[in-house]
Every structure is written in C-alpha cells, then in structure tokens.
Amino acid sequence: MSQSILIVNNVATNRIVLNVKLSAAQYTVHQAHSGAAALRVLRTNSIDMVLLDVDLPDMDGTRLCRNIxxxxxxxxxxxxxxxxNExxxxxxxxxxxxxxxxLQKPVDDKILLARVRRLFRARAAETELQLRDGTAQALGFAEAAASFQGAAHISVVAGDRTARDDWRAxxxxFSNHRLEGLSRCDALSQESPELAPDIFVISARDTEETFxxxxxxELRSNPNxxxxxxxxxxxxxxxxxxxIALDMGADDLVYEGFDPAELSLRLNVLIDRKRQNDTLRQQxxxxxxxxxxxxxxxxxNRRYAMPHLKRIADRAKRTDQSFAVMILDLDHFKQVNDQYGHATGDxxxxxxxxxxxxxLRPFDMVARFGGEEFLIVMPxxxxxxxxxxxxxxxxxxxKDPIEVPFQDSSIHVSTSIGVAVGSPPHRSTFDVQQLLNDADSALYDAKAEGRNQVTLARGAAA
Amino acid sequence: MSQSILIVNNVATNRIVLNVKLSAAQYTVHQAHSGAAALRVLRTNSIDMVLLDVDLPDMDGTRLCRNIxxxxxxxxxxxxxxxxNExxxxxxxxxxxxxxxxLQKPVDDKILLARVRRLFRARAAETELQLRDGTAQALGFAEAAASFQGAAHISVVAGDRTARDDWRAxxxxFSNHRLEGLSRCDALSQESPELAPDIFVISARDTEETFxxxxxxELRSNPNxxxxxxxxxxxxxxxxxxxIALDMGADDLVYEGFDPAELSLRLNVLIDRKRQNDTLRQQxxxxxxxxxxxxxxxxxNRRYAMPHLKRIADRAKRTDQSFAVMILDLDHFKQVNDQYGHATGDxxxxxxxxxxxxxLRPFDMVARFGGEEFLIVMPxxxxxxxxxxxxxxxxxxxKDPIEVPFQDSSIHVSTSIGVAVGSPPHRSTFDVQQLLNDADSALYDAKAEGRNQVTLARGAAA
Structure with a gap:
C-alpha cells in the first residue's frame, strides 16, 4: 500500500502537474477543487496527507484545516x-x-517532494513510539505530555561570530526561549540527550564537506x-x-536574511513536536x-524473577558457587485484609x-512472587x-509493628520462610524448579510448625 | 562529550592526516601505531570506534579484531x-x-567520514532499542534473537529490466536468500513492514531527482x-x-560492475543487523x-484497569449512561492452593x-485485580x-468443574461477586473510588452471606 495524498487546489492545471509529480513518486493521489470536495474525499477515503493550496473558492484554508x-x-x-506571502x-x-x-508559493517541486518525505518520515517515527491509548494512560504519562510548558533551549551555531550573535539577538x-550562540565544536560536544539543546539553528556556510x-x-549521527x-x-x-538538507534529516530550513518572526513561528512548531516525542520516548x-x-x-515482579533466578543458577553452575532461594510468606495476612481492609493490607x-x-545486599534479588509471597535469591x-x-x-x-495511617493501632506481622540452597557438590540442586519446590515445601513446614519461623528444605542438613 | 575514535595505523603521516580530518569533525581522537599499542589504548580509554588499517607490524587485522x-x-x-583489495x-x-x-584502500576522506557517521547513526538507533539485560530476558525474547535463521527476502530494484535480472541472477x-526483481513502483507499494523485503538493492541510475x-x-520515508x-x-x-547516499540513509553502497560475491557478503552483514533490530523492536x-x-x-492487570475504569466513568458522565463495576472473588481459593499446590491454583x-x-462483550473490560480477585467494568x-x-x-x-492436568479429580470453584453501578441521576456514584469501595463492600456481604452469590451495593435498590 503506497501512501495516499489528497491535492486540494482550485486550478485544474496545478492539480494535473502535481498529480504527475506525486504519482511518479508512487504516491496514491486524490484530487479536490474546493474545500467541500476535499471534505467529501476525506470522509470516504483513507488519506495520509493533504496538500492544501489555501486559495479556494468556497472556504478559507484555516477553516478547512479545522474541518479536516x-x-x-x-x-x-x-x-x-x-x-x-501572507x-x-x-x-x-x-x-x-x-x-x-x-510553504510559500510558488513551490518548487523538489522542495515540495522533500517536505512531503520529511513529514512522512517524522510521522512514521512518531507512530512507532505511540502506545495504545490505554497503555499510555495506564502508565500514567498522558498528563505529563501536556503539562510541561517551560522555555525551550535553542542553540544558534555559526562559525562567523557576528552572524551568530545577530541571529540570536x-x-x-520574538521568543521567550533560552537562546545561546555556539561554536561548531561546542555543538558537537553535548554531555547527554537531556542536556542537549531542543533545537539547533545551524549555518551551512561554514564548511565545504557535503555542501x-x-x-x-554529524549532529544526526551523534547519540546526544x-x-x-x-x-x-x-x-x-x-x-x-x-x-538534500531535508532528506539528510533537517527538520526545517531557511535562507540567510530570514525573517526572525517567521523563524520563531517555525521554531515553536518544532519545539512542540520535539517535546511530544521526548514524552513518547520516556513513556x-x-x-x-x-x-x-x-x-x-x-x-x-514474578515475570522478572524467574529468568533472573535462572541466570543466577547458570552462573553458580559455571563458577561452582552456592546460592540461596527463599520463599517468604506473611502469616495470617488474610486476617489483616479482612480486619483492616485491602488498602491497609497493601x-x-x-x-x-x-x-x-x-x-539485603545490592546483588541479592527480592521480588514479589504472589499476593503476600516474596522470593529472595542470594548469589x-x-x-x-x-x-x-x-x-x-x-x-x-x-520486631517492629507496622505503622498504618488512619488506624489507631499499628500492626504486628510475622513471616514464615522456606530456604533452599543450590550447592556445588549436589549438581541436581541447581535445577531451578526443584529449588523452588523445595523452598515451597520448607515454607509449608514452617507454616505447619506454627509460623514465624525459618525452615530449611529437607535434605539440606545444616 | 564528543564521540571518541582510535586510529590504528602503521604509518605516521596517515595517522596525522586522519587525525586532522577527524578532529575537524569534532571527534576525540586517539592514535596507535600497532596492534599492541591499540589494545593498550582500549584498556584504559573509553573508545566508541576503531579505525583500523589492517597493515600492522605486530598483528594481523583479524587477530586484532578478536583481541578487541x-x-x-x-x-x-x-x-x-x-x-x-584482498x-x-x-x-x-x-x-x-x-x-x-x-573499506578498500585508498580510502577517500568524504566516504570515510560518511561511513563513520553511518556506523555511529546505526549504533545510536540500536542502543536506544536495547533493553536492560534483565528486562530483555525477563520478557522471554533473549532466545528468539538467536533462533531465527531462515532465508532473507532481498529485492533488486532497477528500471532497466535487464540490469535487474542480471544482478538478481x-x-x-552466491546466496541462499530469496531474491526477486522489483520495479520502482512495486518497491514503494509494500503492504506492511513485516511483508516488506529485508533488504533493497536499488539502482540510482533511474531518476534525476536528488541525483x-x-x-x-522515498523508501526511508515510507513506514513499511x-x-x-x-x-x-x-x-x-x-x-x-x-x-550523500550514506548520509541520506543508505546502509551500504556499491558501483555498477560490482563483484556479486562481495556484495553477498555485505548483504549478509546487513541481514544480520536487520534481524537483530527487528527483534529489539519486537521486544x-x-x-x-x-x-x-x-x-x-x-x-x-491492575495498572491498566484503574485508568481504564476512570476513562469509562468519564465517558459515562459525558454521555449520561450507566456503567457497572463488579469485583469477583474466588471462594475458598486458599484451600485450592493448600490442597493441590500453587501450580494447580494458577x-x-x-x-x-x-x-x-x-x-463478556468485547467492550467490557476484565482485569485481574489481585490474587484471586477480578475486576469487571461494563460500559x-x-x-x-x-x-x-x-x-x-x-x-x-x-457449573462445570475445572479440569486440572495430573489431578485425579476436577475442581469445583465458586465465586462471590459484588456489584456497583454508576448511574446518571446520582452523579456522586460516578466517583471511581467510591464505586470500587461499594463493590468491595457488596462482595464482603456476599462472602458473609455464604458465598457463591451476587450482592448489589447497598443503596443500589434494584
């Protein structure tokens, strides 16, 4: 399926010329001569991009955009x-x-096609980052996207100091953002993606390499x-x-002598997009x-714990070391839930x-294994x-009862712990499932013998 | 922090020339005149890339690579x-x-720098996809990466049918991969990323646009x-x-009259990388x-369920519709675990x-809320x-007992269900936490009244 583009243009010959260019680039092309016709096409077709000449007989461009x-x-x-040039x-x-x-008319074909590609490329990258609506919200970041509205960090990079200072000033x-002038060298020496500028405005006058x-x-190939x-x-x-610049990854371009007010507008568009994408990556x-x-x-969680346990067992096998597996269960936890409610239980x-x-030591692993059950693995x-x-x-x-907000008393809890150890002389004890079963049986014994105690797996004579 | 490159080259003047070029591009440059010197630098410095001229006095290139x-x-x-040209x-x-x-010597500076950028760019993209070692394994995909070794799908794209057929043949x-010839139009009409070729070999002779x-x-801006x-x-x-081609996103390039055996070698490198990255994206x-x-x-899970419930409540508020919240708990589930073991309980x-x-209906949501507790939300x-x-x-x-493998008998289970409904005349009932509390209380009543029954939240007179 090729990407589909709707040409909205009042002039038939313009539509024909554009159609030829876009079809040659293998886009699926639809056409409309007015705003109303455009909306009809959009209602019944799946359109990826609208190329909109705002000079329409029935509707101004802004209104059509809103309707779209x-x-x-x-x-x-x-x-x-x-x-x-409005x-x-x-x-x-x-x-x-x-x-x-x-774009400002007249629009050169090469630039138009490069802009189309740039928009499609940016959209494809964004789409890959999108999570299902539910997932994003479930992870609690839906609000974060909208909330951050501070000043952005913009660097103006030019070898010629005067140009740099002039552009920046x-x-x-026209901007509340933090603007700074940078040398080419400083531009390429960012410490981290987080500290790097949101936007670079770079002069292409400085070097001859690659025009x-x-x-x-270089900025595009640098991870920061x-x-x-x-x-x-x-x-x-x-x-x-x-x-060429657009195809090499420029997000926008202007020519020397640019109108700073207009560039500021374009910068704001890029800043919004950058922030959205940062949020998506963070999500x-x-x-x-x-x-x-x-x-x-x-x-x-259990999903992490199981393969991690397996890795520790494999490593112990290789290095001929013992490792311990404990299953720990809170005693009478159901009573806590029943008496104080789930919130307190939590x-x-x-x-x-x-x-x-x-x-525990930093390299020990502790995981929640089930409801009130924990797994500890000690290499x-x-x-x-x-x-x-x-x-x-x-x-x-x-020892210390657990303080619980909004309850008069604090809560005493105890634990039963089943312990199994994989140790080198007994190679069979390195079987992860066996170890878990052994620890589980030991836990069962600890419960049976009155709880609040540690029991070693049978056969693991201390 | 700029990226660091180690030049390994036996000839001092070569090192000096390269150093100038790479420093001008703002890389941090280290130098070594032999394999042993290179390894010394690598032991004590953090190096991002080694530019290795294999003609060394003390070690052949293959051995040095292995040592690195x-x-x-x-x-x-x-x-x-x-x-x-070995x-x-x-x-x-x-x-x-x-x-x-x-690269084959002599190496042109422009091409060298573009190859360096391409490698850095690819590496940066890969690194972003890497999960922490533990995470990747926990998600169970560590093995998948290595396992898939089938034939790859390679498309040769050229307007000139003869060239296309010749290259393909x-x-x-030299290859066991599936090779096909494609027109430019077909190349750009892929159905999905999964069905698209792993590799395109494309002729740059066909059009004049962008050289x-x-x-x-166009392939790079197409999501498929x-x-x-x-x-x-x-x-x-x-x-x-x-x-330019490398900076525009080509992974490799050759000139007409290429050696097909050598191109096959290069294709295999690309195929491996493509598969690794596909796996990472899948992870x-x-x-x-x-x-x-x-x-x-x-x-x-609960993480998903809570914001989803909130969304349904918000939507019900807007549309003036009722919606139901049920908490369902298995009766005497602890006995199942105690009697048959956790595996059976699971x-x-x-x-x-x-x-x-x-x-349930497709738009109802059912989530596991806790150990043996489920949440159902019905818009x-x-x-x-x-x-x-x-x-x-x-x-x-x-009604039907649950068949459990390796147990002689099947297991009868029953559930207690607490139901609360948010309905328009009572706006306060749209409060999500209140609804959950009401459903929870109703569940508690169902348990108290003997289990295996449905209880409505108090105040929700039917």
Whole structure:
C-alpha cells in the first residue's frame, strides 16, 4: 500500500502537474477543487496527507484545516499548506488550525517532494513510539505530555561570530526561549540527550564537506543530539541543496536574511513536536521498566524473577558457587485484609517489601512472587549464611509493628520462610524448579510448625 | 562529550592526516601505531570506534579484531577496517572476527567520514532499542534473537529490466536468500513492514531527482520500508554522491560492475543487523504490552484497569449512561492452593479468567485485580442488566468443574461477586473510588452471606 495524498487546489492545471509529480513518486493521489470536495474525499477515503493550496473558492484554508481535524477519519492526517506571502498572523492561524507545515508559493517541486518525505518520515517515527491509548494512560504519562510548558533551549551555531550573535539577538526579540550562540565544536560536544539543546539553528556556510551540511549529518549521527530539532540556514536559495538538507534529516530550513518572526513561528512548531516525542520516548522507557516491576511494592515482579533466578543458577553452575532461594510468606495476612481492609493490607505489603530491600545486599534479588509471597535469591551464599540471613529477615519483620495511617493501632506481622540452597557438590540442586519446590515445601513446614519461623528444605542438613 | 575514535595505523603521516580530518569533525581522537599499542589504548580509554588499517607490524587485522572483542571495555565498540583489495576470504575473516564494516584502500576522506557517521547513526538507533539485560530476558525474547535463521527476502530494484535480472541472477549464485526483481513502483507499494523485503538493492541510475537517490529517500520515508536495509548501486564511482547516499540513509553502497560475491557478503552483514533490530523492536512492543497484562491469566492487570475504569466513568458522565463495576472473588481459593499446590491454583485462575473473557462483550473490560480477585467494568450497563450479567457469570463458573492436568479429580470453584453501578441521576456514584469501595463492600456481604452469590451495593435498590 503506497501512501495516499489528497491535492486540494482550485486550478485544474496545478492539480494535473502535481498529480504527475506525486504519482511518479508512487504516491496514491486524490484530487479536490474546493474545500467541500476535499471534505467529501476525506470522509470516504483513507488519506495520509493533504496538500492544501489555501486559495479556494468556497472556504478559507484555516477553516478547512479545522474541518479536516474535526472529521474522525482525517483528524490525524498530515496537512501541508501552500500560500502566498501572507502576513505572519495568517500563517500562525493556519498552523494553529492544524496544519503541520506550510510553504510559500510558488513551490518548487523538489522542495515540495522533500517536505512531503520529511513529514512522512517524522510521522512514521512518531507512530512507532505511540502506545495504545490505554497503555499510555495506564502508565500514567498522558498528563505529563501536556503539562510541561517551560522555555525551550535553542542553540544558534555559526562559525562567523557576528552572524551568530545577530541571529540570536533577532530571534530573542520574538521568543521567550533560552537562546545561546555556539561554536561548531561546542555543538558537537553535548554531555547527554537531556542536556542537549531542543533545537539547533545551524549555518551551512561554514564548511565545504557535503555542501556545507556536514554539521547537520554529524549532529544526526551523534547519540546526544540525534533527537534535537535542526533548522538549517542556507547561504542562498538553492532548491537542490534544500531538498538534500531535508532528506539528510533537517527538520526545517531557511535562507540567510530570514525573517526572525517567521523563524520563531517555525521554531515553536518544532519545539512542540520535539517535546511530544521526548514524552513518547520516556513513556516507552517507563513502560518497559513497568513490565518487570510490581507496582504496589516497587520490587521486581514474578515475570522478572524467574529468568533472573535462572541466570543466577547458570552462573553458580559455571563458577561452582552456592546460592540461596527463599520463599517468604506473611502469616495470617488474610486476617489483616479482612480486619483492616485491602488498602491497609497493601500498606503492610509495601512496608515489608521496603524492609526486605533495605536489609539485603545490592546483588541479592527480592521480588514479589504472589499476593503476600516474596522470593529472595542470594548469589554466592552457602547454607549456613542463608539460614542466618533468613533468621535476620524474620526477626526484623516481626520486631517492629507496622505503622498504618488512619488506624489507631499499628500492626504486628510475622513471616514464615522456606530456604533452599543450590550447592556445588549436589549438581541436581541447581535445577531451578526443584529449588523452588523445595523452598515451597520448607515454607509449608514452617507454616505447619506454627509460623514465624525459618525452615530449611529437607535434605539440606545444616 | 564528543564521540571518541582510535586510529590504528602503521604509518605516521596517515595517522596525522586522519587525525586532522577527524578532529575537524569534532571527534576525540586517539592514535596507535600497532596492534599492541591499540589494545593498550582500549584498556584504559573509553573508545566508541576503531579505525583500523589492517597493515600492522605486530598483528594481523583479524587477530586484532578478536583481541578487541575480548576486552570487556571494547567488546561493543565499532570497528571499521581498511584493507588492500584482498581476496574475499580475508574480508569474510575480518568481519567474522568482529569488524562492523570494511573499506578498500585508498580510502577517500568524504566516504570515510560518511561511513563513520553511518556506523555511529546505526549504533545510536540500536542502543536506544536495547533493553536492560534483565528486562530483555525477563520478557522471554533473549532466545528468539538467536533462533531465527531462515532465508532473507532481498529485492533488486532497477528500471532497466535487464540490469535487474542480471544482478538478481548473479547474486543468487552466491546466496541462499530469496531474491526477486522489483520495479520502482512495486518497491514503494509494500503492504506492511513485516511483508516488506529485508533488504533493497536499488539502482540510482533511474531518476534525476536528488541525483538519482529519490527512491532511497522515498523508501526511508515510507513506514513499511523505513527499517529495511538499503544498498545503493551508483552508476559510477563518485565520492560526493557516495557520501550523500550514506548520509541520506543508505546502509551500504556499491558501483555498477560490482563483484556479486562481495556484495553477498555485505548483504549478509546487513541481514544480520536487520534481524537483530527487528527483534529489539519486537521486544519493545512486547514489553509495553506486558506492562499492562497479567502474565498468568493474560487479562489486563491492575495498572491498566484503574485508568481504564476512570476513562469509562468519564465517558459515562459525558454521555449520561450507566456503567457497572463488579469485583469477583474466588471462594475458598486458599484451600485450592493448600490442597493441590500453587501450580494447580494458577491453572484454576487461568481457567476462570478464560471463562470471564469468553462470556463478556468485547467492550467490557476484565482485569485481574489481585490474587484471586477480578475486576469487571461494563460500559452502558444499567443495574438490572449488571445484575443479570453477574448472575450469569456466577453460574457459569460454578457449573462445570475445572479440569486440572495430573489431578485425579476436577475442581469445583465458586465465586462471590459484588456489584456497583454508576448511574446518571446520582452523579456522586460516578466517583471511581467510591464505586470500587461499594463493590468491595457488596462482595464482603456476599462472602458473609455464604458465598457463591451476587450482592448489589447497598443503596443500589434494584
């Protein structure tokens, strides 16, 4: 399926010329001569991009953009608007109404196609980052996207200090963002993606490599700056070079002598997009971490614990070391839930988790294994040491009652702990499932013998 | 922090020239005149890429690559090898030893820098996809990466049918992969990323747009082909154009009259990388899904359920519709676990989850809320309908005992269900926490009154 583009243009010959160009580039092309005709096409077809010449007989471009965004089928399609050199307010208006980019007429074919590709490329990258609506909200980041509205960080990069200072000063007049001038060297020496500028405005006059676009390509290949927005300032209007710059990853471009007010408008568009994408990337990272974390306690979950246990067992086999597996279960936890309610039960679980985490070594693993059941895996730990550790854990949980907000009394809890150890002379004890079964049986014995105690797996004579 | 490159070259003047070029591009440069010196630098410095001229006094390139890979500090650094026009076996050998790319001497500066950028760009994209070691394994995909070794799908794209057929046939001689000839139009009409070719080998002779590189840029901006590997075949050797092609996203390039055996070697490198990246992307998708899924039952988890419930409540408020919230708890589930063991208990939970999922409407949500507790949210559902649904669910779980493998008998389970309904006349009932509390209290009543029954929240007179 090729990508589909709707040409909206009042002039038949313009439509024909565009159709030829876009069809040659293998896009599926639809056409409309008016705003109403465009909306008809959008209601019945799946359209990826609207190429909108705003000079229409029946509707102004801003209104059409709003109408496009109001249709469920086209609310996410891309809109590239072409217009005469209108006052800046008109441009702002159409961008606010939902256009993704605009060009000034007459539009050169090469640049038009390169802009189309740039929009499609950016959209494809964004789409990959999108989570299902539910997932994003479930991970609690839906609000974060909208909330951050502070000043952005924009760097103006040019070898010529005067140009750099002039551009910076003229942009600052129209902007509340933090603007700084940078040398090419400093631009390429960012410490981290978080500290890198949101946007680079870079001069293409400085070097001859790759037609003066080497800074663009270097910023794009640097892990700290690859997600920054980049606006290229070309020394003079050159359609070939403009298309190359866009295809090499420039997000936008202007020519020397640009109107700083207009560039500021374009910068704001890029800043919004950059922030949205930063949020999406953050959501992905958070989501992946959430996949292996128990939400209530912050411990690892069972999904993480099982393969981790397997890795520790494999490593112990290789290095001929013992390791310990403990299953720990809160005693009479159902009574806590029944007597104080689930919310209090959850607080107890969280506090027990905290005590466990604070009292184990950094390389021990503690996971929530089930409702009130925890798994502890201790690498490089022989039986007597495992027994001591389990005893210590049992005591520290039984000793201090757990304070619970809004309850008059604090709650005493105790734990039963089953301990199994995989140790080198008994190779069979390295079987992970067997170890878990052994620890589980030991836990069962601890429960049967009155709870609040540590029991070693049978056969593991201490 | 700029990226760091180690130049390994036996000839001092070569090192000096390279140093000037790379420093101008703002890389941090280290130098070594021999294999031993290179390893010393790698042991004590953090190096991102080694530019290795294999003509060394003390060590052949293959051995040095192996040694580099054996050092913990440099096992992941990039290696770009430069060599005379050696037999293909030599090239294979050095790639097998761990080089990421190789170039034939003499190496043009522009091309060298573009190759360096390409390697850095690819590495940065890969690194972003990497999950923490533990996360990847926890999600169960560590093995998947290595296992898939079938034939790859390679498309040769050229307007000239004869060239296309010749290239395809000559490549097929050296390859077990599935090779096909495609027109430019077919290349751009892929149905999905999964069905698109792993690799495109494209002729840059066909069009004049962007120096014949328009197909490259169009494939890169198309969501279905943006992750495919792309090798550009340039009509003749041209250093400028080569650098542009690499900076526009070509993964590799050759010139017409290429050696098909050598191109096959290069294709295999790209295929491996493509597959690794496909796996990484799949891991990310799976990981995100896992974050909202209960592993045991495949239902949504609590993390997903809560904001989803909130969304349904908000929507009900807007549309003035009722919606139902049920909390369902298995009766005496602890006895199942105690009597038959946790494994059997898990099977029971999974079967209950299946029955719930199979017997609700597609837009109802069912989630595992806690150990043996499930949450059901039914949009657009008034009280009497919710009551009927809950009664139906209760019956279908109590009716047929659950078959459990390796147990002589099947297990009878029953459920208690608490039901609360948010309905328009009572705006306060749209408070999500209140609804959950009401359903929970109703569940408690159902338990108190003997279990295996449905109870409506107090105040919700039917």
């Amino acid at each position: 965004r109001a249709l469920p089928r086209s609310k996410n399609c891309l809109i590239l608007a072409a217009m005469e 006052p800046l307010d008109k441009k702002k208006e159409i961008m606010a109404a939902g256009a993704d980019d605009y 003229s942009l600052q007049e 003066g676009l080497s800074l663009l390509t 700056t690859r997600h920054s927005g980049i606006v290229v300032v070309l020394p003079y209007e050159n359609h070939n070079l403009s298309a 992905v990272r958070t989501g992946l971490q959430a996949a292996v974390t128990d939400q209530l306690t912050g411990l690892f 607080k107890v679980l969280a506090e027990v988790a905290k005590r466990l985490r604070d009292n 490089d730990t022989p039986l007597h040491q495992a027994k001591q550790a389990a005893e210590r854990i049992r005591k520290l949980i039984a | 890979r054996a050092l913990p500090r440099s096992k992941n650094c990039l290696i770009l090898a430069a060599m005379e 037999p293909l076996d030599k090239k294979k050998e050095i790639m097998a030893a761990g080089a990421d790319d190789y 000559s490549l097929q001689e 014949g590189l328009s197909l490259l840029t 082909t943006r992750h495919s590997g792309i090798v550009v075949v340039l009509p003749y050797e041209n250093h400028n154009l080569s650098a 990310v998708r799976t990981g995100l899904q896992a974050a909202v899924t209960d592993q045991l039952t495949g239902l949504f 099977k029971v939970l999974a079967e209950v989850a299946k029955r719930l999922r199979d017997n 657009d559902t008034p009280l009497h309908q919710a009551k009927q649904a809950a009664e139906r669910i209760r019956k279908l779980i109590a």
